[in-house]
Amino acid sequence: MSHGAPCWYELTTGDLAASQAFYGGLLGWSFQDAGMPGFTYILASAGSDMVAGLMTPDQPMPEFWMVYFAVDDADAAAAKAKSLGGGVHVEPADIPGTGRFAILTDPAGCPFGILQPLPGGTGGAFNQMAQGHGNWHDYASADANASASFYGAMFGWTVSRVLDSAPGMTYRVLAHGEQDIGGIGPIPPGGRGGWTPYFGAASITAAIASLTALGGTSIMEPMEVPGGAFITYATDARGTVFALVGGK
Numbered sequence: 001m002s003h004g005a006p007c008w009y010e011l012t013t014g015d016l017a018a019s020q021a022f023y024g025g026l027l028g029w030s031f032q033d034a035g036m037p038g039f040t041y042i043l044a045s046a047g048s049d050m051v052a053g054l055m056t057p058d059q060p061m062p063e064f065w066m067v068y069f070a071v072d073d074a075d076a077a078a079a080k081a082k083s084l085g086g087g088v089h090v091e092p093a094d095i096p097g098t099g100r101f102a103i104l105t106d107p108a109g110c111p112f113g114i115l116q117p118l119p120g121g122t123g124g125a126f127n128q129m130a131q132g133h134g135n136w137h138d139y140a141s142a143d144a145n146a147s148a149s150f151y152g153a154m155f156g157w158t159v160s161r162v163l164d165s166a167p168g169m170t171y172r173v174l175a176h177g178e179q180d181i182g183g184i185g186p187i188p189p190g191g192r193g194g195w196t197p198y199f200g201a202a203s204i205t206a207a208i209a210s211l212t213a214l215g216g217t218s219i220m221e222p223m224e225v226p227g228g229a230f231i232t233y234a235t236d237a238r239g240t241v242f243a244l245v246g247g248k
Contacts, residue, residue: 002070002176002177003070003071003072003155003156004069004070004071004154004155004156004157004176005069005070005123005126005176005181006067006068006069006070006125006126006134006137006176006181006182007068007069007070007115007117007123007125007126008052008053008067008068008113008115008123008125009051009052009053009065009066009067009068009125009134009197009199010052010053010054010055010065010066010068010113011023011052011053011054011055011063011064011065011066011240012055012056012057012061012062012063012064012066013054013055013056013063013238013240014056014057014060014063014238015056015238016040016042016054016055016056018237018238019054019236019237019238020042020044020054021214021237022211022214022215022216022236022237022238023044023052023236024044025210025214026207026210026211026214026216027046027131027132027199027201028046028131028132029044029045029046029051029052029132030044030045031043031044031045031054032045034053039055040055040056041053041054041055042054042055046130046131046132046133047130047132048124049124049125049127049130049133050124050125051124051125051132051133051134052125063238063239063240064194064240064241065195065196065197065240065241065242066103066111066112066113066195067112067113067134067137067195067197068101068112068113068114068115069112069113069114069115069155070114070115070116070117070123071114071115071116071155072116073116074092074099074100074101074102074114074115074116075092075100077102077104077114077116077154078091078092078102078104078114080153080154081104081105081106081154084107084150084153084154085106085107085150086104086105086106086107086150087104087105087109088102088103088104088105089103089104089105089111090102090103092116097118098115098117098118098121099115099116099117099118099121100115100116101113101114101115101116102114106147106150106151107146107150108141108142108143108146108147108193108194109193110139110193110194110195111194112195126181127200128179128200130200131200131201131202131246132199132200132201133199133200134197134198134199134200135198135199135200135245136181136182136183136197136198136231136243136245137174137181137182137183137195137196137197137198138182138183138184138185138195138196138198138243139151139174139182139183139184139185139193139194139195139196140185140186140187140188140191140192140193140194140196141184141185141186141187141193142186142187142193144170144172144184144185144186147184148172148174148184151174155176156176157174157175157176157181158174158175159172159173159174159175160173160174160175160180161173163183163226169185169186170185170186171183171184171185172184172185192241196233196241196242196243197242197243198231198242198243198244198245199242199243199244199245200244200245200246201244201245201246202246202247203246203247203248204222204230204231204232204244204245204246204247204248205222205248207232207244207246208222208232208234208244211234211236211244214237215236215237216234216235216236216237217234217235218232218233218234219232219233219234219235219241220232220233220234222248224248225245229245229246229247230245230246230247230248231243231244231245232244
């Protein structure tokens with residue numbers, strides 16, 4: 001797993017059972033307890049790949065999806081984030097059998113995770129060819145140039161192209177090596193800054209019907225994007241924002 005690659009998705013939720021019911025029904029995920037002593041952490045799998053973790057916080061906090069990126073050295077990455085104007089919310093620590101992680105914040109205060117996998121560790125959470133896996137990542141920014149600069153310095157990402165869909169709607173596509181993995185756009189009216197993960201679905205139309213039946217809400221009409229896929233933003237049954245991408 002190379003430095004800067006998306007590698008994990010983590011949901012902070014106040015109701016583990018409700019979130020499992022929602023995402024299991026929508027994305028076909030199966031679940032198992034990670035078996036961490038004194039802490040409940042639920043692992044979600046799409047087929048044979050572990051794709052996400054679900055946890056309930058120790059103290060009340062907003063419910064949200066966080067994206068993790070692979071790094072060569074978690075301690076060095078945490079120090080670099082601070083040198084670039086970001087911060088460290090959770091200091092680097094070991095996860096037995098997995099690697100070393102930390103939770104960082106960028107200069108805008110938005111959180112993201114890093115993971116230094118154990119030698120030989122591979123991740124299947126991000127796979128643009130598989131349903132139920134992470135597929136894309138939007139970053140909503142009040143200063144796109146500053147955000148691109150920070151994450152470029154952190155992970156070696158480049159801006160592969162710039163799309164202008166409407167006045168004030170400039171979108172910078174981010175590339176990890178030769179692969180486009182996400183983009184930076186403006187903060188939507190009434191929205192929040194930071195990362196939103198997209199999960200792959202066979203059909204956006206069917207996924208919207210499913211998430212509505214499960215108590216979620218589609219908050220954006222399906223939109224076709226370059227390449228012929230369709231996307232939608234949604235909230236789950238507890239109001240947490242995420243996105244979907246797939247065929248019509």
